[in-house]
Amino acid sequence: VEDLNRVPDDLAAHLDECAACQAWRRKCRAVEQLLTRLPVPESDGLAKAALLEKIRSAPVQKRPAAKPAAPRLPSAAPPLPEAPLKPVAPVLPARLNLEDDLPKKKWSIGKTAAKLWPAGLVAATLLVFAVLYLSVRNNQPPPRVPSPPDPLLDSLVKLNVELATTKTPVERVNVLARVADELNHEMREIARADATGENMQALEGMYRDVVLKGLLDQAKLVDNSQREVVLGKVEKSLALSARQADEMAEKSPQHSAVALKDAAETAREGTKRIRRLIQEALSS
Amino acid sequence: MIRQALVLLIFVGLSALAGAQGEKPALSASQQQQLFQKNRGMIKTLVDSSLEISQMSGDGVQRTQCYVKVVQQFREELDRAANDADPSRVAELGKHLDTVLRKGLTPSLRDAHVQIGPGGTGVEKLGEIRRDSLILVDWLQTKARDKWPDTPEVREVIDSLEKTKNDLDSIGK
Numbered sequence A: 001v002e003d004l005n006r007v008p009d010d011l012a013a014h015l016d017e018c019a020a021c022q023a024w025r026r027k028c029r030a031v032e033q034l035l036t037r038l039p040v041p042e043s044d045g046l047a048k049a050a051l052l053e054k055i056r057s058a059p060v061q062k063r064p065a066a067k068p069a070a071p072r073l074p075s076a077a078p079p080l081p082e083a084p085l086k087p088v089a090p091v092l093p094a095r096l097n098l099e100d101d102l103p104k105k106k107w108s109i110g111k112t113a114a115k116l117w118p119a120g121l122v123a124a125t126l127l128v129f130a131v132l133y134l135s136v137r138n139n140q141p142p143p144r145v146p147s148p149p150d151p152l153l154d155s156l157v158k159l160n161v162e163l164a165t166t167k168t169p170v171e172r173v174n175v176l177a178r179v180a181d182e183l184n185h186e187m188r189e190i191a192r193a194d195a196t197g198e199n200m201q202a203l204e205g206m207y208r209d210v211v212l213k214g215l216l217d218q219a220k221l222v223d224n225s226q227r228e229v230v231l232g233k234v235e236k237s238l239a240l241s242a243r244q245a246d247e248m249a250e251k252s253p254q255h256s257a258v259a260l261k262d263a264a265e266t267a268r269e270g271t272k273r274i275r276r277l278i279q280e281a282l283s284s
Numbered sequence B: 001m002i003r004q005a006l007v008l009l010i011f012v013g014l015s016a017l018a019g020a021q022g023e024k025p026a027l028s029a030s031q032q033q034q035l036f037q038k039n040r041g042m043i044k045t046l047v048d049s050s051l052e053i054s055q056m057s058g059d060g061v062q063r064t065q066c067y068v069k070v071v072q073q074f075r076e077e078l079d080r081a082a083n084d085a086d087p088s089r090v091a092e093l094g095k096h097l098d099t100v101l102r103k104g105l106t107p108s109l110r111d112a113h114v115q116i117g118p119g120g121t122g123v124e125k126l127g128e129i130r131r132d133s134l135i136l137v138d139w140l141q142t143k144a145r146d147k148w149p150d151t152p153e154v155r156e157v158i159d160s161l162e163k164t165k166n167d168l169d170s171i172g173k
Helices: A009-017 A019-036 A046-057 A107-117 A117-139 A151-164 A169-190 A197-223 A224-251 A255-284 B003-022 B029-055 B059-081 B087-118 B123-146 B152-169
Strands: none
Touching: A009 A019, A107 A117, A151 A169, A151 B029, A151 B059, A151 B087, A169 A197, A169 A224, A169 A255, A169 B029, A197 A224, A197 A255, A197 B029, A224 A255, A224 B059, B029 B059, B059 B087, B059 B123, B087 B152, B123 B152
16 A cells, blocks of 8 residues: 555455554554655665666565465575665654554463463472471471580589698688588579479588588698687688578478578588687687 | 760660670579589589598598599590580580599699609509590590580680690609
8 A cells, every 4th residue: 555545445444443453554654754754865866766667677476375484584685785874863753652552452361471480480499498498497306505504513623623732621621611602502592493302402411511521520630729710710601501591491492491401400510510629729 | 966865875785785795694593403403413423522532632542543433423424415415515514524634633643653652552553543544535535526516615625635634644754
């Protein structure tokens, strides 16, 4: 069709009914109007006449009914004209959008899904890995909570090796008095947490041995001239331990209170015997 | 005004952080009770050994025998902790065992050697204890390197055991 305003009747009838073709006609008109605005290079008209004559004289080739395959480019393409083309400034209006005239495409779930399948595949893979990781992690045992160091054990190790270097009864009395203090203190600390009282009884037994055997045995070996000073401190320390054990016994469950009262009694007995040793030294 | 409040807030936050780092977290009664339950055997051995040592402080040979029992008890507990894969307890007991070896057993062995003299009665027994102790330290170091968790505390124990080995090795020479 050379002129868009003069179309054959059968085509005009089709155009009246087909919205897509109407859109294409509008698009072609717009292109024609814009083409007229392009600057035309100066010409004597001979080249145009030669080109038209060549087109008209060429034999008409019928297009195949169906395309079996995509057309291939000819192996020997005609050479491009060597004359440089003049640059042409664009004259298209900035806001012109030819696609606006075309009928709008309908949104389809299938087409959208077909476009987005790689992203879907990645998301599905991540989901599978997340589920696997969570299930594996839940099967693992919970991480072990590090147990804090035991202050009583630490103190007793230090006091034990300190005893190895002691040379005199005075040094040994001082170390053993600290061992007794540590044990008495531990009893007061765990009194309310010991459910059966078994640990309290074990501690009370150790405390009694340290005070009435170890400490008193060494106290007897302290020289009379040093007893008042050295053993006086131990006497006060034992008296304080007895009071503290009694106080804690009032706030503790029955099984722990018994052990604490026994420990208080041991401390009082130790105090009494230490005082006697001091008095012996003073009276001699 | 807002800037001053922010500066004050940051200062208070930093002070609280510094204060918290300076103090060890106190143990609850329940935690101490659990620790005593766990360490009761070692605590009893240490108390008994302290009483024995105080009675025989002048006798290096008997004191050495006494420390052999303590070392044995700690070794068993340490092995148990290592089998339970408890790194903090392994480091704690490893440190204590090293202390007992270096500051308890080694000076006692040295005193015993001096008391007995080079050809005295019981010197062979002391030599045996020294060799056994060196084997124990080697075993501990190997175990610490190969089996125990690689933590700074364990590495410290390994280094400290090396000093203990050198001290033990120098006895009687």
